[in-house]
Amino acid sequence: MNVSQDSVSKLLECAPFAPRDFSHAGLLLRALREGIGHAAKNPRYANYIRHWPIPLAEVRRTADLPFLPVAAFKTDPPLAIVPQENWSRVLRSSGTSGQIPSQIVIDKLTSLRMTRSAAAIFADFIGVSRRPMLVIDDPKAVGAASEFNARGAAIRGLLPFGHSVTYCGRQAGSGAIELDLEILNDFLRKHDPTQPILIYGFTYIIWMALERLIEEGRDLGLRQAHVLHSGGWKTLIDRAVSKRLFNQSVGTAIGCGADRVVDFYGMVENVGIVYPDCVEGNKHPPTYGEVVIRNPLTLEPAAVGETGIVQVCSILPTSFPGHALLTEDLGEVMQADHCGCGRPGVAFRFKGRSPKAELRGCGDVLARRTASS
Numbered sequence: 427m428n429v430s431q432d433s434v435s436k437l438l439e440c441a442p443f444a445p446r447d448f449s450h451a452g453l454l455l456r457a458l459r460e461g462i463g464h465a466a467k468n469p470r471y472a473n474y475i476r477h478w479p480i481p482l483a484e485v486r487r488t489a490d491l492p493f494l495p496v497a498a499f500k501t502d503p504p505l506a507i508v509p510q511e512n513w514s515r516v517l518r519s520s521g522t523s524g525q526i527p528s529q530i531v532i533d534k535l536t537s538l539r540m541t542r543s544a545a546a547i548f549a550d551f552i553g554v555s556r557r558p559m560l561v562i563d564d565p566k567a568v569g570a571a572s573e574f575n576a577r578g579a580a581i582r583g584l585l586p587f588g589h590s591v592t593y594c595g596r597q598a599g600s601g602a603i604e605l606d607l608e609i610l611n612d613f614l615r616k617h618d619p620t621q622p623i624l625i626y627g628f629t630y631i632i633w634m635a636l637e638r639l640i641e642e643g644r645d646l647g648l649r650q651a652h653v654l655h656s657g658g659w660k661t662l663i664d665r666a667v668s669k670r671l672f673n674q675s676v677g678t679a680i681g682c683g684a685d686r687v688v689d690f691y692g693m694v695e696n697v698g699i700v701y702p703d704c705v706e707g708n709k710h711p712p713t714y715g716e717v718v719i720r721n722p723l724t725l726e727p728a729a730v731g732e733t734g735i736v737q738v739c740s741i742l743p744t745s746f747p748g749h750a751l752l753t754e755d756l757g758e759v760m761q762a763d764h765c766g767c768g769r770p771g772v773a774f775r776f777k778g779r780s781p782k783a784e785l786r787g788c789g790d791v792l793a794r795r796t797a798s799s
Contacts, residue, residue: 436453438714438741442714454715457741459483488750489727494750495752496695496752516529518530519576531745533745535744536746543742559591559623562627564595587624595635603631614648623652633675633676640675655687688702693738696753697748699714699740706765706767707775710774714740715738715739715740716739718737759774
């Protein structure tokens with residue numbers, strides 16, 4: 427990479443939720459501008475940047491950086507800024523039926539950064555110690571080293587916290603993941619239930635796998651477990667399962683209580699940065715990035731209490747232009763700063779997927795900007 431690494435290196439040396447002062451804001455803006463400038467070596471992306479209303483060198487706040495709709499990554503070949511011989515792996519979004527998944531190219535440096543970032547963020551919520559890890563999924567979900575999806579990326583991101591990993595899910599004939607009770611009971615026999623244990627699964631997979639235990643009122647007795655889960659809320663919303671019901675039911679079945687069940691948001695396009703719920707039920711951008719909630723009609727930053735389209739920023743990518751991305755999710759700004767949990771910066775909550783019509787204009791703009799020269 428031709429640009430200076432000083433700003434990125436300094437930010438990665440900071441705590442994941444370090445105080446947000448003028449020094450941090452300047453360092454973050456510099457790192458993002460440099461990353462976007464480097465990514466402009468891709469001709470299509472360079473053309474997009476050239477047509478942005480504010481020249482990159484004149485941007486003075488993160489919210490004014492040129493953001494790219496995540497739909498830009500639903501292409502084949504993938505939108506990359508490094509030659510194919512430098513690709514370490516390709517991440518693919520889970521997507522929904524009938525949709526083209528995003529394809530994200532990862533090189534060695536991006537991989538190192540995303541591992542460091544994700545580990546630091548998770549450690550801020552569950553501590554740094556390694557512990558037995560129980561994955562409620564089929565072992566095939568982790569995928570091959572060179573290519574895997576959102577579930578595989580999430581599992582791999584948590585592996586540094588597990589000194590042994592047990593997969594207690596199995597794929598049924600219908601494609602659903604079922605709980606393998608024999609493996610689960612063997613895990614329970616081997617590990618002290620009073621010691622810390624890490625449990626992970628996709629949100630809807632955990633619910634489907636544990637549903638029988640929940641209905642029977644079972645308690646596995648894992649009092650010191652942390653249950654981390656991500657993705658798959660649409661399936662549960664359709665079944666009228668709220669986050670509160672999920673946390674209470676899963677916390678009771680595992681035996682750890684609702685306060686140790688933590689939902690986190692992540693996406694392959696924003697790889698290496700995750701957004702766990704804090705004790706107040708809010709999410710926070712870490713030191714290594716930023717979140718901007720944008721009004722769906724004007725695309726201006728939303729005020730506290732307003733709901734808009736979520737934009738995510740990241741200093742991590744060196745292999746794809748993922749520094750400022752407009753997602754297809756909606757979020758609500760809860761506080762501009764000073765969340766009750768003590769973490770600095772904006773506090774927000776995800777409110778679900780954005781209707782396609784709200785983002786069609788962004789895709790049209792992208793198509794025009796990349797097609798023109």
